[in-house]
Amino acid sequence: MSIAHTCFRALLVSSAALMPAAVHAQAAPAPAAADSGEIVVTAQRENRTQVIRGGQIGILGDKDAGDVPFSVKSYSETLILNQQPQTLGQVLENDPSVRTTYGFGNASEQFVIRGFALFGDDIGMNGLYGLTPRQLVAPELYQQVQVLNGATAFLNGAAPGGSGIGGSVNLITKQAGDQPLTRATANYTSTGHVGGSFDVARRLGDGSFGVRINGALRGGDVAIDDEYRRSVVIGASFDWRSDKARVFVDLAYQRVKVRNLRPTVGLAAGVTAIPRVPKSDHNYGQTFAYTDLRDIFGTVRAEYDLSDSAMLYASFGARDGYEDGVYDGITVTDIVTGAANGSASYIPRTDNNEAAQAGLRVKLDAGGITNEFNFGGSYIWQVNRNAFDFRTGFATNLYDTPQVAYPGRSFAGGNLDNPFPIQRNRLASAFASDTMGFLDDRILVTAGLRLQTIRVTRYAYATGAFESRYDEDAATPVIGVVVKPTDGLSIFANRIEALVQGDTAPNGANIINPGEAFPPFKSKQYEVGGKLSLGRFNMSVAAFQTERPSAYSVSTPIPGNPDAVTFGIFGEQRNRGIELSVDGEPVEGLRIIAGGSINDAKLRRTAGGLNEGNDAIGVPDYLANANVEWDLPFLPGTTLTGRVVRTGKQMVNPENTLELPGWTRFDLGARYVVPVAENPLTLRFNVDNVADKRYWSSAFGSFGTALLQGMPRTYKISASVDF
Template sequence: MRTRSRAACIATAAALSQGPAWSQSAAPVDPTPTLRTVTVNASADASAQGLSPEYPGGQVARGGRAGILGTRDPLASPFSITSYTNQLIQDRQARGVGEVLQNDPGVRVARGFGNFQESYFIRGFILNSDDVAYNGLFSLLPRQYIATELFERVEVLRGASAFLTGANPGGGGLGGAVNLLPKRAPADPLTRVTVGAASGGQGQVAADIARRFGPDGATGIRVNAAYRDGGTAVDEERARLGVVAVGLDWRSRDVRLSGDIGHQDHRLRRTRPNVSIAPGVASVPAPPDASSNFAQPWSYSNERDVFGTLRGEWDLTPAITAWAAYGLRRSEEANSLANLTVDNLGGTGAARTSRFDNAREDDVDTGELGLRGKFRTGSVGHEWVVAASAFSLDSRNAFAFDLFPLRTSLYAPTAHPQPPLGATTFFGGTLGSPLRTTRTRLQSFALGDTLSMMDDRLLLTLGVRHQRLDLGSYDYTTGTQLSRYEAQRNSPAAGIVWKASPELSVYANYVEGLTQGESAPASAAGVPVVNAGESLPPYVSKQKEVGVKVQRGTLGGSLALFSTTRPRAYVNAASVFTAGGEDRHDGLEFNVFGEAVRGVKLLGGATWLSAKQRDTGSAATDGRRVIGVPRFQASVGAEWEVRAVEGLALDARVVHTGASYADAANTLRVPGWTRLDLGARYLMEVGGRLVSLRARIDNVGDRNHWASSGGFPGAGYLVVGAPRTFSLSASVDF
């Protein structure tokens, strides 16, 4: 904010309280020898690097975490990373990770298969929300929806990342990774209360309280709590969320520790489900009215999570630092769903649905150990890292699928009584006491080095990670092991940066991604598969990328050209399930951020994608586009500080997604869409307190559209976009 007025000064202080902050200077020097003064930086990850400072405009940070390499300045990194700040989260009134990622031109939000889990297309590849990292560790946060009260930053690492982060436990992440940074106490006391309301009668109250204690404020605590309840802009849909998180940190001269513990309870009632298209339907139906609801009145989804992390660093010498991290999650889910399948268009949208109940319990434990250091060999500098990681997931599942179809319609839905679970129901285990059905064990060891030459203008990063995958599946009813998948793989990475000037760098990288291979199905097209149940070797995706990054004054941007391949599998003419062919995603990304001129902020960009299936073994799909991936997508946002009205800022965002396909043969075309979002923010002083008023309208034109197609490999289900949605909030800093 400008320093032209008292209110603007208060706004500046509020913004700074959310980013890096330092304690007051120590007392005047006494001639008596004392320990070195500890400077407290509100670090989100207990690292000496601390939280990256904000770029002018405050919407993104100057750096982000590149996995085991730590936080890197963008101009010195051979990878594409954007770190969205808490200031952006608040100003756009984003309530979940997906709403933050709407600002990223390379990401599109989809939904899980048969549930309400968020999924994200990054460079056209799927990343599920339960594979999001928290403070560098995978799968610790709530599996289906993550509230923004839990984090300070949203970091998007674009591209394959097996060396940097390890293989993703859920088998995704080939197009990129998302890491969330927890909140830490700033140097100055913080007490903020927020109340809000949104379309459908949704109410919200939240509190954010932080303090630092002890000599030089070396100990910090931050508590966030929020409660939301009520309807939504969709008819008869209701959502309730309760969340609380506590973040602690402590620093001495050589040691830094942090810890987090949180609880989230998320309950959905009559949430609008996915829409599938039955075989034989020749075209995609027109989207229904954006406010309409075809969910059955008895459908629901409940999720409850407890999670925590511990992280520490110890400076063994001035040049060598050791770190360790541990995290856990304990989750319970229960739902009764009724997804829709359109089976007879004829202009009527005739459809069928059925009851599907599910119960799930997850136990996640994960950890990481590492050493990082620096040394020189002549004129060449080295920043080396050695790290080891382990991940464990035990998942217990049970389901009940009622085979009796209920007739309804996409446009004129019919409400049915909840069918009983009985003679027409197929059970998988016991809902009240699910057995273990999935076991995932991942271990890895990584070694990397960044060499700096020519006065640190040329940087070369080399690394390799040895990964071991051990996966087991178990029978729903008996708990006996059905299969075990064990594989090992070395995943290399190489990147180079040429810093042409302090404001411009050119980079290139080669990185591999790693996921478990698919299992052979029992049959294909009604014919038994010879090697049914056999698991293929790990899938190795290969990425090549070149790009340029610019940070000139208050405006920054990047341009990247990339190509990523992902192996495919199919059943050949001999009825053998085999690896063959690939999905190839070639793309061009453009990003811009910062202040274009005084008082005008820009954030967004565009992505061009050519995502095609190659050598599929079928003439119907060979050369066709990948399900759910458009050729072009863009998110462009601008914010204007109205100088004529002190404390007022207006913002607008245009989100465009081009046409895609809902089937591998590209016969079901899903139209593209464009939506406009508008917002306003007003800062004022009331009784010496900073008051922030925010108003927002998403989807101003109330456009009816299919927001996404797909979100699970090989499935082209559709999700109706949200209608016009109003939201208001008021925050007071005490």
């Protein structure tokens, strides 16, 4: 373990032990007494901010959405508190361009943005990659969940996990605000998942020093039969601010345990139809399956104003991650009877990741033209230690699932007791950009370039010996334009790229270029759109096209070997789409978050022309969301909530002979604020999937088809009191 990880452990333990006493000693005096009506009105007002139009636009810094040529929005901690999500995926259900699926066999969320995967490995935290827990993220620690639709290789750098072509997610940790906060929350989720959380924040002394400590503990069975989940999370944030300098330290610990996860469902070769959906709460997983995740992580950030127009900034973060689990899978062989083959594996893993970024931002104004320059660099270090133990298959059934004993070993690789490194990643970059403003910044033109190097070293599972190295570089430019013809209206366009590690030609008897490493894949994106902000109401629309290269082998007969093939970058997936998003409070007491997207994802230049022009697997042809809140004027303190989520049809195989039908889910809820001893008590009751609809929600998988069943009807109850 590195010195950085050791320091983070020590800081986290000491902060958890010392800060409650400090907060108590420095607590602000109690506010003056207020009447009950004022308490209720204030509490309801604080529940209004759910979506923030803007966020951290990578190296460009914090920007309003109307000033950048990209599609960005952020979901606030208020939304997280009121909707009671247990995972990051449940927060992102509010976004009409994002859907959630699972990884292979384990409790692991991954996301589909504009038809491309975003792995948990590539979720950012405070602008840095590799620090967020990679499988499941407890939302309680975060002040904002920022979603930037589209490619971001220039803005954020290449994602180390090799995803993020269609968009990125960045988590902003909670910080102390100007007002003191002491909040306790208790919650219950059907059918037996209970827990609570706390959130304490203070500004100390003259207000230059801030601290915020929050955490949550919850556990028990969820609405799926016999699926058990437990989460423990605690975070501490410290900040110090002076006239010229700002320093932020964020530390966190997360432990998640999942037992008897309901897995995704595969289809065996020869299956010619989609199996009917099992009962909504039926669990076809095995009781021997579990996922155990532990992460210690954090960031240190600093900013220094050289002048009113120049700022130096730097950030560093680290994560020590541990994963242990027995993962199971199910592959249906007979859609009528539900007969299936089961699989099991034991896969221990540890991750030691570090990331750093530093830069200079300068603003100049001369001759009626403004310039904002950005210069800097970033570096990511990652070490993955891994081993595997695959077990023999077993007979099971999708509808009448037997529980079997843990199968015997089939084959294993690596040191199961103490996994050794099997992969080291090193990603380095240098960047420069300029945003020029004309006509009082009514026209903004951004141009930039990032030079990036990707180095991946792999080691043999069996012995840990050096196996191969990938070492390639690429330049990723950006050009974007924003035109603001009138206040509140902006029209934008961009051309930007995504960047992921290129493939390496595999070894094979007939492959004539084994071991050839290809340059990083560039996915070119073109986007145009508009944004409208009317103060209380926001709207945005965007049309985009993204092209992702793909690799396969083509026949290349040579003398003596008529079956010879060449592996290369020959194919492509092209996604085109339109997105619409609205949010705000068009009339007093009525708030909405809504939108929709259309996505046309096509396979192009396919091997031998097979499946040419077909739809890509697991990409819905359209998405639509609507979330509504209404403060009842005739019943003070009461808010009714409702949400509808609609997902269009998805293709299940590249031949497009199998498809999932579209599905619709309805959620309902209510909040009630009542004063208790001059403190607001907020009671919440939500029901997700009110109709208890059974449906396949996704066909998107990391390794081919993976049918994910939607959650059953789920009741959520919580009570929060602010002291």
